[in-house]
Amino acid sequence: EVQLVESGGGLIQWGGSLRLSCAASGFTVSSNYMSWVRQAPGKGPEWVSVIYSGGSTNYADSVRGRFTISRDNSENTLYLQMGRLRAEDTAVYYCARSRGPLYNDAFDIWGQGTMVTVSS
Amino acid sequence: QSVLTQPPSVSGAPGQRVTISCTGSSSNIGAGYDVHWYQQLPGTAPKLFIYGNNNRPSGVPDRFSGSKSGTSASLAITGLQAEDEADYYCQSYDSSLSVVFGGGTKLTVL
Numbered sequence: 542e543v544q545l546v547e548s549g550g551g552l553i554q555w556g557g558s559l560r561l562s563c564a565a566s567g568f569t570v571s572s573n574y575m576s577w578v579r580q581a582p583g584k585g586p587e588w589v590s591v592i593y594s595g596g597s598t599n600y601a602d603s604v605r606g607r608f609t610i611s612r613d614n615s616e617n618t619l620y621l622q623m624g625r626l627r628a629e630d631t632a633v634y635y636c637a638r639s640r641g642p643l644y645n646d647a648f649d650i651w652g653q654g655t656m657v658t659v660s661s
Numbered sequence: 662q663s664v665l666t667q668p669p670s671v672s673g674a675p676g677q678r679v680t681i682s683c684t685g686s687s688s689n690i691g692a693g694y695d696v697h698w699y700q701q702l703p704g705t706a707p708k709l710f711i712y713g714n715n716n717r718p719s720g721v722p723d724r725f726s727g728s729k730s731g732t733s734a735s736l737a738i739t740g741l742q743a744e745d746e747a748d749y750y751c752q753s754y755d756s757s758l759s760v761v762f763g764g765g766t767k768l769t770v771l
Contacts, residue, residue, distance in 0.1 A: 576760070585663050585750055586699075586707060588760035601759055635706055645754030647697035647712035654706055 543567035543650055545636050550655030557626050557659075563619040563636030563652055571614045574639035576648065577621045579632035579657075589634070590621065594642065603629075626659045633657075664689060665751050665763035672769040673741045681736045681766045683751035689761055691732035694754040698727055698736045701748045701765075710749075711736060738768070746770045 549561040561577070577589040590600045590610040598610050609622040619636050633656050637648035666684040673679040683696060690696055696714050699707035709718055711727035714734065724740045734753075738745055751763040 578760075585765040586752075586762045588762065591760075599758060640709075640712060644758075645694045645760070647695075647709050647752065648699075648707075649709050649712070649718065651706035651708070 545652035547655040561621040663764035664761035667763040696734035
């Protein structure tokens with residue numbers, strides 16, 4: 542079964558760091574474009590970051606310089622290292638797979654999400 | 662403030678047809694980038710319902726259809742059913758090199 546399972550969320554203090562994990566099954570993370578998408582309570586989704594199959598990365602302006610996306614091919618797992626966390630980073634964080642190798646392709650597989658709450 | 666604009670809510674009676682609009686600009690939808698649509702039920706992750714403007718993934722009823730014109734796109738649902746009640750989001754890509762989403766539309770089946 543094709544599946545993504547996130548973990549690592551929790552309550553963290555303002556300015557702190559946290560690492561999210563996303564374990565994939567049924568497909569190979571390194572062969573796909575993989576993204577992190579977050580959704581603040583009551584808001585629409587917000588794209589956070591992508592790692593392309595070739596290994597290059599891109600970030601939303603709101604997190605560039607604070608967050609780092611990476612993957613472990615041997616573990617078939619995607620990561621998001623988050624630092625200098627702010628209240629506005631509070632959200633459910635989803636990992637998602639792009640349908641195909643296009644920058645603007647749809648996300649066809651989503652994880653169940655992991656909640657990150659930044660307290661002041 | 663989302664880059665793509667959607668109406669906060671739409672409603673319709675069972676069996677009726679409703680449409681949800683998604684308005685962008687010349688740097689995203691108007692630049693030719695595809696529009697995708699997701700359905701989100703409470704407490705769950707978004708689920709892909711339309712990709713590439715007007716294509717349905719396997720398992721999505723043919724009551725759902727998408728269209729795109731200029732700087733806007735629309736999701737149409739015919740033969741409205743109670744199970745269609747959910748939040749719907751559009752997604753595209755922007756020339757600023759980022760994926761963009763709409764703010765979402767809550768569909769209520771009366």
